[in-house]
Amino acid sequence: MVVYRPVATPGPWPTLVFNHGSTGEGNQPAWFKFTSASPEVGRYFAERGWQVVFPQRRGRGQSDGLYDEGFEADRSRYACRPERSLPGVDRAIADLDATMAYLRQRPDVDTTRPLIGGVSRGGILSVAYAGSQPQMFAGVINFVGGWVGDLCPAADEINPVAFRRGAAFRKPTLWLYGDKDPYYSLQHSRQNFAAFEAAGGTGQFIALPAPAGGNGHFIHTERTL
Structure with missing residues (x-):
């Protein structure tokens, strides 16, 4: 677990739990062991009195266990079928259950107003998890969230299903998406948001221009955001 915290104020601090994404197509096992963090997000919130x-x-970074969030049977890549992909959401939610149980015991965490957020697969996971624990968080921040890219033929049978799980969360959710995202087009992402709202979810969807370099999947790295 990577931690960013304020230096100017003593804890406990209000805390943002920020969830990492996937590893592209899931066909590079060496990437599973890269520790994932978003320094721009960490610094932004730490400068404003938040711990991140x-x-x-499981199986990512230095965590033990098997990384198994919806692979094909031969583990050659992420699956693009609901029956294999969606159980990966359940597994990730179980991991977050363990994370939150641990954080509630930490003396540096103010448990009265936590936020949850994430990028890409971590964004959709955060929305779905908030729906499973609707009283736990003060809000959700979803950067370019989705479980499988929209080039997956079954994306419309996977991403809206996972997002609808978050509809039980009645507090604010913020959906931030970038133009020219190679994984999640704005059209697909707006359809996911519409499915979330139709299921009873509430939130704000904001479409942003692509950052320098032209890849809207990395809007969370923009300090000017």
């Missing part, structure tokens, strides 16, 4: 924690789910 970046948990590493």
